Amino acid sequence: MASAQQVRQYLAYWFQLGKGVVTHGGRETLLPRPVIQGNRYSPAFEAIWEKISTPQAGDCYLEGTAQTIAELLTPAWEINPCARCSMPVPLHSPGLPPVLECPCADLSDWPNTNVPPPRAPVDTSNQLLQIRDRLRQSAHHPDHN
16 A cells, blocks of 8 residues: 555656646646755645645546556555666556556656656755764674674
């Protein structure tokens, strides 16, 4: 089952590659810019997430896919890495592949190892605190080589 956090990350990664969320029967495509701001998702991303993650949103889906956001938030779906490009892609929970391919199928320049891959926000202060704690612990417990 895909968690709301996994679906958010799935969308954020694809937004960074220019894929938007199609809403209102294809009449509108939403694409936040920027997607990440500092160590969190941007207000533009959060506004779109709030708009599309409610039951009133109707059929919203990532460009190039057939699964709605509402469907992805049910136990019938998991988010796993694409075998071709490692980007997150929805799969039926029993392990059956989706009807359509990964959204990367229509990106002629992806995967591209010459550019940084899309990412989730990173809380650098938390990372630094973890490093500090590990260093303190290793100073109190020296290796017995």
